[in-house]
Amino acid sequence: xxxxxxxxxxxxxxxxxxxxxxxxxxxxxxSQTLAETYAVDEHGDSIPLDYLVGDAFGxxxxxxxxxxxxxxxxxxxxVGDAFTLAEHGRGGMDTIFAHxxxxxxxxxxxxxxxxxxxxxxxxxIFNDFFGTGGRDGSAFGDAGLMTDDARGGNDTLxxxxxxxxxxxxxxxxxxxxxxxxxxxxxxxxxxWTNNYLYGDALALSEHARGGNDRLFGGxxxxxxxxxxxxxxxxxxxxxxLITGGSAFxxxxxxxxxxxxxxxxxxxxxxxxxxxxxxxxxxxxxWGDGVLIGPDVTRGHNRFVISPSGxxxxxxxxxxxxxxxxxxGFTYTAFxxxxxxxxxxxxxxxxxxxxxxxxxxxxxxxxxxxxxxFDANARKVAGGSHNDVLTAAGGNNAFYGxxxxxxxxxxxxxxxxxxxxxxxxxxxxxxxxDFAGAGGTPAGANDLLQLQGFGPGSTLTFLRFGGLRAGGxxxxxxxxxVHDTTGGSNHVLxxxxxxxxxxxxxxxxxx
Numbered sequence: 455x456x457x458x459x460x461x462x463x464x465x466x467x468x469x470x471x472x473x474x475x476x477x478x479x480x481x482x483x484x485s486q487t488l489a490e491t492y493a494v495d496e497h498g499d500s501i502p503l504d505y506l507v508g509d510a511f512g513x514x515x516x517x518x519x520x521x522x523x524x525x526x527x528x529x530x531x532x533v534g535d536a537f538t539l540a541e542h543g544r545g546g547m548d549t550i551f552a553h554x555x556x557x558x559x560x561x562x563x564x565x566x567x568x569x570x571x572x573x574x575x576x577x578x579i580f581n582d583f584f585g586t587g588g589r590d591g592s593a594f595g596d597a598g599l600m601t602d603d604a605r606g607g608n609d610t611l612x613x614x615x616x617x618x619x620x621x622x623x624x625x626x627x628x629x630x631x632x633x634x635x636x637x638x639x640x641x642x643x644x645x646w647t648n649n650y651l652y653g654d655a656l657a658l659s660e661h662a663r664g665g666n667d668r669l670f671g672g673x674x675x676x677x678x679x680x681x682x683x684x685x686x687x688x689x690x691x692x693x694x695l696i697t698g699g700s701a702f703x704x705x706x707x708x709x710x711x712x713x714x715x716x717x718x719x720x721x722x723x724x725x726x727x728x729x730x731x732x733x734x735x736x737x738x739x740w741g742d743g744v745l746i747g748p749d750v751t752r753g754h755n756r757f758v759i760s761p762s763g764x765x766x767x768x769x770x771x772x773x774x775x776x777x778x779x780x781x782g783f784t785y786t787a788f789x790x791x792x793x794x795x796x797x798x799x800x801x802x803x804x805x806x807x808x809x810x811x812x813x814x815x816x817x818x819x820x821x822x823x824x825x826x827f828d829a830n831a832r833k834v835a836g837g838s839h840n841d842v843l844t845a846a847g848g849n850n851a852f853y854g855x856x857x858x859x860x861x862x863x864x865x866x867x868x869x870x871x872x873x874x875x876x877x878x879x880x881x882x883x884x885x886x887d888f889a890g891a892g893g894t895p896a897g898a899n900d901l902l903q904l905q906g907f908g909p910g911s912t913l914t915f916l917r918f919g920g921l922r923a924g925g926x927x928x929x930x931x932x933x934x935v936h937d938t939t940g941g942s943n944h945v946l947x948x949x950x951x952x953x954x955x956x957x958x959x960x961x962x963x964x
Contacts, residue, residue: 456486458493458503465537466504467493471522476512476536483509483520483535483546491527502529508548512538519546519562519573526550531557531591534575539563539597545573545607552579552591559593561609565601566627572596572607572637579621580614592622595639600627600655606637606665610953613651613672614644622650625667630655636665636681636692640953643672643699650677652715653694657684664692664714664725670953671699671732675708680727682715685743691715691725691753697951698732700889709737713755717745724753730949731759737766741776744769760853760886761809761835768814771824778825781886782835782853783809788822795820844905845883852885858899861885862964865906865937868944884930884947892954902948902961908939911963913946915955931955 459468468474469490472483488508492500508522519535526532534548545562552559561575577593595609606626613621625639636654643649653667664681671678680694691714698709713727724742731737741755754775759766760782768778783806785791794805802820804812814820834843835853843852844862852861863883890899904913916932933956935944948956 456488456490460493460495460501467501468505468507469493469503470507470510471520472509474511476514477510477517477519477543478515479517480515481517483513483518483522485520485522485546487523487525489525489527491529504529505531505533507533507537508535508546510536512536512540513543513545513563513570514538514541514568516542516544518544519548521546521548521573523549524551526552526557526559528553529557532559533563534561534573535563537564539566539570539572539604541568541570543568543570545571545575545596547573547607548575550575550577550593552577552593557591559591560597561595561607563597565599566597566604566634567600567602569603569605571605572609572626574607574637575609577609578612578614579623592624592628594627595625595637597627598629600630600634600636600662601632603633603635605635606639606654608637608639608665610640612642612644613647613649620648620650621672623652624655625653625665627655628657630658630662630682630689631660632662633660634662636663636667638665638692639667640670641667642670642953643674643676645673647672648675648677649699651679652682653680653692655682657686658682658689658691658715658722659684659687661688661690663690664694666692666694666725668695668697668953670697670951671709671711673700673707676732677710678712679715680713680725684717684719685715685722685724686717686719688721688723690723691718691727691742693725693753694727695730696727697730697949697953698737700732700951707732707736709739711737712740712743713753715743718743718750719745719747721749721751722747723751726754728756728758731757731762731764731766736764739766739768740770741768741772742770746770759810759812761806763808764810766810766812768812769816771814771817773817773821773824776824778804778812778814778820780825780827782851783827785827787827788825791825850883852883852887854885854887854889854900858901859889860901860903861888862903862905863946865904865935865939865944868935868946882945882947884949886949887951888948888956888960889951891948891950891952891956891960900960902956904935904961904963907935907937907963910938912936913956913961 562572801815
């Protein structure tokens with residue numbers, strides 16, 4: 455039964471799902487639904503709630519928060535489990551829908567300390583209040599502060615604010631220090647808004663470590679940081695995947711993508727990140743960060759460029775460490791683009807004509823070691839319309855482009871194991887830009903149709919994986935297609951632009 459505290463000196467009007475005290479020892483919080491908006495004071499008047507807290511004021515010992523569903527409406531902030539999560543306390547797997555003017559959403563707690571661990575939470579912040587902006591709410595996958603040996607959960611954060619408001623998403627916390635460890639989070643922005651995404655926190659300091667996160671921009675203005683705005687001291691960035699959003703129209707949209715953060719200082723260590731330029735937007739990319747201190751250890755990053763007709767600017771390309779991946783072009787070797795590489799006043803450029811322009815700043819030349827190709831795959835590409843793309847068997851690389859595209863993949867020749875030792879080799883089929891997975895209502899919505907399989911065949915997500923046998927590539931979702939004709943299992947890879955898995959609404963058997 456929920457409890458309301460009317461006049462807490464620090465937090466105001468608070469609703470607790472279980473107790474205004476603590477869960478301790480091995481106590482477990484209830485799993486319940488909280489959706490209250492107002493409390494009633496001693497005069498019988500309705501007053502808005504400042505906080506909805508899933509379980510208790512504090513969770514410590516070996517106590518565990520419940521798996522709660524929390525909805526805020528207009529006012530108030532949501533906290534999945536407790537104000538404080540300490541010792542070996544654990545947060546539940548909470549679902550939060552924050553529909554608020556200026557409230558925040560915290561997946562587990564305001565502060566996590568000791569060996570506390572966050573749950574795998576689902577958080578959506580949403581604003582449909584018409585106007586010219588002004589919403590200040592943010593979402594934090596775990597807490598406001600993570601310190602000591604606290605560990606974040608593997609959270610999913612979605613920003614559905616629009617009408618020129620801001621989506622501000624932090625995969626784990628506002629600040630991480632001590633030996634705090636971020637979870638492997640998924641963050642996705644939305645359209646008609648400014649998306650500020652931080653894979654872990656605003657700041658990582660001391661010995662904090664970022665998780666291996668996946669960030670997806672929306673159809674608007676995107677500032678995407680794989681780990682944090684600032685990494686300092688001995689902080690370590692994760693190995694992140696960052697995918698730029700696509701332009702809503704010819705006038706709105708730009709991607710500023712940083713593999714780790716804006717500033718790396720002290721003895722910070724950058725992660726090995728993958729940055730994929732968005733469709734129809736200009737993409738400005740830093741593999742590590744904008745400001746890099748002299749004692750920082752840089753990462754080994756990949757910049758993935760596809761035919762778009764746009765300008766992709768690489769601001770901190772590090773020859774010998776980073777690579778440019780030309781995906782979806784007809785080029786098969788460095789010699790095919792050597793004549794398109796020209797010096798500029800600040801570096802070099804690769805002029806790909808109608809397919810786009812790649813500006814690489816801070817270098818005097820590019821060599822074959824700096825550029826790789828997906829030349830082994832058969833490319834099946836669409837354009838700006840609603841295309842229907844089909845090919846028999848495997849070894850196909852599908853690029854839908856913009857629009858609502860249909861990908862038809864035939865059973866004949868489709869691989870039944872991960873083929874080859876390098877990306878694109880063998881009979882593997884890959885959809886590189888599936889849009890609208892999970893039933894997303896806004897923007898492009900693609901469809902996968904599987905042709906030639908027996909009645910009752912199924913598509914099953916297995917893991918995030920790569921085309922290298924036994925390897926790992928966080929840019930791809932790894933699916934198994936079970937064919938009832940013969941009982942074989944086939945391999946299919948999907949790069950989902952919004953980070954969501956395919957649902958039954960996204961595919962069918964024909």
